[in-house]
Amino acid sequence: MNDPTTTAAPTDRPSAAPPAIPREPGEVIGKLYGLLAEFETPAAIMVAANRVREAGYKWWDCHTPFPVHGLDKAMGIRPTILPWLVMAAGLTGAVTGVVLQWYTNATNFDAWFIVPITGYEFLVSGKPMWSLPANIPVIFELTILFAAIGCVTMMLLLSKLPWLYHPCLKNERFLRASDDRFFIVIEARDPLFYRRKSQEFLKSLGATAVEALEA
Amino acid sequence: MTTLVIDNTFDDPTRRAPLVLGHDRFGTVTEKICSISEARRPPRAWYIAFAISLVFAGIFGVMILYLFATGVGVWGNQNPVMWGFPIVNFVFWIGIGHAGTLISAILFLFRQKWRTAINRFAEAMTIFAVICAGTFPGIHLGRVWVSYWIFPIPNQMEMWPQFRSPLLWDVFAVGTYFTVSLLFWYVGMLPDLATLRDRARTKVRAMAYGIFALGWRGSVRHWHRYERAYLILAALATPLVLSVHSVVSFDFAVAQVPGWHTTIFPPYFVAGAIFSGFAMVMTLAIPARQLWGLRDFITMRHLENMNKIILVTGSMVGYAYLMEFFTAWYSGSIYEWFAFANRAFGPYAWAYWIMVSCNVVIPQIFWFQWARRKIAVMFLVCLLVNLGMWFERFVIIVTSLAQDYLPSSWGYFTPTWVDLLTLAGSFGLFMTLFLLFCRYLPMIAMAEVKHIMPQANPHGHAGQEPGESEAGR
Numbered sequence: 001m002n003d004p005t006t007t008a009a010p011t012d013r014p015s016a017a018p019p020a021i022p023r024e025p026g027e028v029i030g031k032l033y034g035l036l037a038e039f040e041t042p043a044a045i046m047v048a049a050n051r052v053r054e055a056g057y058k059w060w061d062c063h064t065p066f067p068v069h070g071l072d073k074a075m076g077i078r079p080t081i082l083p084w085l086v087m088a089a090g091l092t093g094a095v096t097g098v099v100l101q102w103y104t105n106a107t108n109f110d111a112w113f114i115v116p117i118t119g120y121e122f123l124v125s126g127k128p129m130w131s132l133p134a135n136i137p138v139i140f141e142l143t144i145l146f147a148a149i150g151c152v153t154m155m156l157l158l159s160k161l162p163w164l165y166h167p168c169l170k171n172e173r174f175l176r177a178s179d180d181r182f183f184i185v186i187e188a189r190d191p192l193f194y195r196r197k198s199q200e201f202l203k204s205l206g207a208t209a210v211e212a213l214e215a
Numbered sequence: 216m217t218t219l220v221i222d223n224t225f226d227d228p229t230r231r232a233p234l235v236l237g238h239d240r241f242g243t244v245t246e247k248i249c250s251i252s253e254a255r256r257p258p259r260a261w262y263i264a265f266a267i268s269l270v271f272a273g274i275f276g277v278m279i280l281y282l283f284a285t286g287v288g289v290w291g292n293q294n295p296v297m298w299g300f301p302i303v304n305f306v307f308w309i310g311i312g313h314a315g316t317l318i319s320a321i322l323f324l325f326r327q328k329w330r331t332a333i334n335r336f337a338e339a340m341t342i343f344a345v346i347c348a349g350t351f352p353g354i355h356l357g358r359v360w361v362s363y364w365i366f367p368i369p370n371q372m373e374m375w376p377q378f379r380s381p382l383l384w385d386v387f388a389v390g391t392y393f394t395v396s397l398l399f400w401y402v403g404m405l406p407d408l409a410t411l412r413d414r415a416r417t418k419v420r421a422m423a424y425g426i427f428a429l430g431w432r433g434s435v436r437h438w439h440r441y442e443r444a445y446l447i448l449a450a451l452a453t454p455l456v457l458s459v460h461s462v463v464s465f466d467f468a469v470a471q472v473p474g475w476h477t478t479i480f481p482p483y484f485v486a487g488a489i490f491s492g493f494a495m496v497m498t499l500a501i502p503a504r505q506l507w508g509l510r511d512f513i514t515m516r517h518l519e520n521m522n523k524i525i526l527v528t529g530s531m532v533g534y535a536y537l538m539e540f541f542t543a544w545y546s547g548s549i550y551e552w553f554a555f556a557n558r559a560f561g562p563y564a565w566a567y568w569i570m571v572s573c574n575v576v577i578p579q580i581f582w583f584q585w586a587r588r589k590i591a592v593m594f595l596v597c598l599l600v601n602l603g604m605w606f607e608r609f610v611i612i613v614t615s616l617a618q619d620y621l622p623s624s625w626g627y628f629t630p631t632w633v634d635l636l637t638l639a640g641s642f643g644l645f646m647t648l649f650l651l652f653c654r655y656l657p658m659i660a661m662a663e664v665k666h667i668m669p670q671a672n673p674h675g676h677a678g679q680e681p682g683e684s685e686a687g688r
Binding site for chain 2: 065120168180
């Protein structure tokens with residue numbers, strides 16, 4: 001591990017399409033997206049992430065094959081607003097359940113919902129037209145349904161997914177981010193980013209390799 | 216072939232037993248699990264099983280076509296037993312579908328980390344079981360071309376579904392359950408699909424897995440939301456699991472028929488559903504771990520834990536059987552008492568005693584440790600539990616309807632060959648889907664398994680041997 005930038009890319013994984021122009025790993029021909037630093041253990045990336053945050057970088061991220069406990073705190077990620085969005089989705093479901101059942105089973109007025117519709121008063125065994133207890137199961141199920149769909153959709157949208165293309169995914173070394181390696185990426189748009197300085201900084205954090213990412 | 220080097224079934228209170236055996240590192244976990252779906256050819260046993268399953272799935276399709284072309288008269292459903300095999304099969308399959316979400320949601324909330332090895336394919340099993348379950352009431356409708364009447368969609372009658380009927384609650388409960396289970400399964404699989412995408416060696420594989428991986432790249436900012444979303448989904452799915460079989464039991468409990476009109480039904484059905492679901496998980500897990508060499512992940516400790524749950528839920532079901540009799544006697548209603556006495560000693564006594572022996576008596580063998588750790592014993596017990604739980608639904612539905620208030624309208628239910636082949640065919644569909652899943656998707660949640668390995672603890676020593684840390688539980 002003398003000079004990490006010149007370490008050859010891992011050869012135990014045959015590549016699908018080798019680059020047309022042979023070049024040094026990390027040598028960027030197109031526009032620079034950022035720098036990629038590889039770490040071998042959760043403990044190593046934990047220490048490194050703390051240092052990157054302390055150095056004041058804003059546009060950076062860690063990539064791990066599984067959620068490393070406490071790494072989000074080390075990166076200074078604030079709690080997500082996801083739970084509130086899920087609650088809103090769940091309440092929407094509950095209201096939908098109430099309105100749907102009330103309109104279709106306990107009213108008889110015309111309305112417009114995509115097509116003209118009319119309520120229908122069901123008289124069952126002389127019971128009141130609108131008796132909430134019998135409507136609870138459907139309200140409950142719709143609450144759960146809306147909340148669950150909202151939860152997954154919001155989780156993806158807040159993360160800007162689906163987004164099939166990403167500069168990281170072009171990097172041969174980065175493919176192990178879903179296997180057994182841990183990565184820190186500092187983006188070139190960060191105000192503190194300087195190619196040489198940031199590269200030296202990442203090396204000083206104990207990275208086993210530092211490479212440039214092409215945008 | 217790896218061997219069990221550590222006995223993780225031994226409980227030493229000073230040290231957590233490791234959940235992954237075989238001295239694995241993160242990379243070897245990926246390799247072992249991905250290689251199953253990356254292999255050029257699956258094992259020969261897979262081909263044989265797949266061929267048989269496909270034949271039965273075809274029979275299922277043919278039987279449904281025959282039914283549609285002819286009418287529900289091809290079934291044994293006949294006055295007074297109007298709910299015959301289709302509803303028995305529906306309740307049976309939906310019950311099986313309960314284990315997956317129980318393992319993924321409830322055990323997750325209880326922080327039972329051993330669930331990680333089995334949750335993926337238990338969830339897959341859930342989805343396929345719910346598909347089979349949903350088919351039966353669908354084809355039972357008679358006029359299938361107006362089956363959209365069960366949904367609140369404007370129709371030519373200018374009427375709406377009657378929302379005070381448990382049968383309609385079922386539509387919403389099962390529909391929600393299927394959707395949420397599918398989302399839970401898919402979200403859990405996202406990181407693993409990304410792993411398969413990154414390891415893909417052909418363009419087709421990279422694109423197929425790539426599209427479904429949605430561009431997942433393990434960003435910690437994404438993981439942060441992902442973990443929160445997963446927790447919320449678990450919290451939403453937990454009451455959902457309990458509600459679905461409760462709603463299914465309302466189909467019966469809300470009716471006036473003696474033998475159905477019982478308040479014990481919701482908890483009794485839920486316990487039975489978990490019981491049958493775990494038995495089915497075991498029925499699939501045991502051959503799968505042998506066939507693909509997953510013994511390091513689905514260890515003896517996992518199997519033993521599942522056997523303990525089978526023992527507990529089986530005993531709960533046994534308690535419910537007894538309590539039904541007590542309630543029938545204590546109610547003082549001659550019809551109730553007759554319904555239960557008739558179950559145990561009437562014309563369907565054979566079915567009742569198959570049910571009791573398979574569900575209550577035989578699982579008691581799991582009180583003995585050797586039985587909980589003997590593959591052959593547990594496999595046999597689980598097969599019998601599957602059988603017994605099918606008969607439970609048969610007993611509840613058929614015996615109650617065949618002999619109710621008026622002796623002049625009593626009857627005896629006999630299934631037709633179409634009934635029997637449709638039931639067999641549904642197993643074919645279930646197994647076909649399950650085998651395809653085993654072949655093409657990651658059978659074990661890799662990201663989650665890595666997460667519970669001792670090396671994943673960022674505060675401990677890197678590269679610890681399993682068993683030397685207390686991270687695994």
